[in-house]
Amino acid sequence: MVEAVPMVVPEWATKEPCLMGIDEAGRGPVLGPMVYGCMYCAHSYNNTLATLKFADSKTLKEEQREELFESLKVNNSIGWEVDVICPKDLSAKMLKKSKVNLNEISHNSAMGLVRKVLDMGVLLEEVYIDTVGDPEKYRVKLSEKFPGIKFVVAKKADSLYPVVSGASIVAKVTRDRALRNWVFDETALNMHMKTGSGYPGDPDTKQWLEDHKHPVFGFPTLVRFSWGTCTPFFKDAVEVTWESDDIDEDATNNGSAKRQVKLSSLGFTGFKRKTEEIESSGKGRCKFFQARKLELVKKLE
C-alpha cells in the first residue's frame, strides 16, 4: 500500500470532537489502483461543509472534482488522508495461497485510515462510511475494532453526508491522477494509457486489454489479474499452473469463496495441476534427496 504525503494534524482536530467520512474510488475497474480516502472536520464545521458543494460528487465533472480537491486542500478547517492500493497488491492478495477477498481488502483499508487519523491525535467521534457488503455486519466489525467511535454505515453514503462526498472527491481525484501519471513497470513497446473506464462494457477498456495482453506474462501490472474481466483475453494464452491452486478452495470460509473458485475454474487464474508432472520430487529416493526434491534423471529428453 502506498500512502500519501503525511499531513500535519490541524490543532482544532486534537481539541474539538470531529466527524469523518470515508469513501472509495476504483473498486470495480479491472485496472489501476483502488483508493480509499477520508475527510474530517470539527463537528462545529459540519454545517459550513454542507454549503461547499461536495454533495453528489459522482455527478461532478473531472475538472470540477479537481477544483474542489484543490479547494479542500487549502481549507484549514478540513483534514484528509488517502490509502492507495496498487493493482498488483490487489491481484497478489486475491491470488495468495490463502486468498483475501476484495471486501476484506476494502475493510482493512478503511480501518487503516481510521487508525492513522486516530494515531495522528484527531479526536474522532463519528465516522460515516459507504458500505461494503452488509451494512450492519460492517458496522459491528468497525465498532468492535474502534469501540470509542460511532460508525454510520450506509449505502450511497457519499450522496447522503457531505463529509463522505468530500472523502469521495479525495479518493476519486487521487485515483484519476494515479492513472494519468501511471508509469509502467514493464518496458514492453507500444504501451499506452487509453484505458477507458476499466469496466468490461467500455470499448476502450476492451481495446486496451487486447493491445496489452501477452501470451506468457498476461498483462502489465496495471491490470488486476484476479478480475473476471481478464478471463476472455486468456483463451489463447500459455497455460500456467500453480501449486496453490491444488488446495481445495471450498475450504475457504469467507463469503467470496465461491466466486474465487469460479475464477480459477474459468481457466485463467489457475489450472488443476499434477505436481509431479512438472516438478522433480525425489520420490522413492532416500530422505536426503526427497528433502531437496532431487530426482535421478534416467533419461534426458
Add this chain to the structure above:
Amino acid sequence: MEQATPPAPAAGATATVDLSPVAVDLVGAHLLPCGIRQNGAAPVSDYFKPRSTGLEVEGVKVEEAFFRGRKLQGATLAFPDGYRGYVLEKKSGGNDTHNSDGEVSNFVSRAEFQNITYWNHDTTPSAEDSLPRCFHWLTVANAMHKPVTVEDLANMSAMQNQDS
C-alpha cells in the same frame, strides 16, 4: 546444473550433451514456482521486474517480483566454483546414435548462467527451501567421488597404525 566437462558419449549413456558452442551468457536464470507450458523465448526482462525488498533473512537478500498477478519472493544463489548452469536444446534428427536402451538424445547448449534466482509464491525464501539445500549434494558428491590419492592412503594407514 552440470559440471563443465567436455561431452563424452560413454557406454550406457542415454544422452550426449555438447557444451562446446559459444553460448549466450544469461548471467542469471529464474526458477518460478509454477509450470509455464511454453518452450521458447519470452521477453523476460521487459515484463519480469525483480526488485530488492531490503529485507534480509538468515543472510539471504529477499527480492520481490510479480508474475501473472501473483507476488513472488525470491533469492539469488551463485553456483559454487566449477559449476555453471546451461540451457540445453535437443538436437533433432540425423546423427542420433543408438545403444541398447534405444535412441540417444543429443543436446547442445544454447545459453549459460552463473547464478539462479528461485522464487516462492507467498513464502519468504529461507535456507530451508529445497533449492539452496540442493547445493549440499555437490559437497556430498565431491566427497564420495573424489579419487583417493596416494597421500590419502598413506594418511589412512598412518592413522590405523596409531590406533593399534
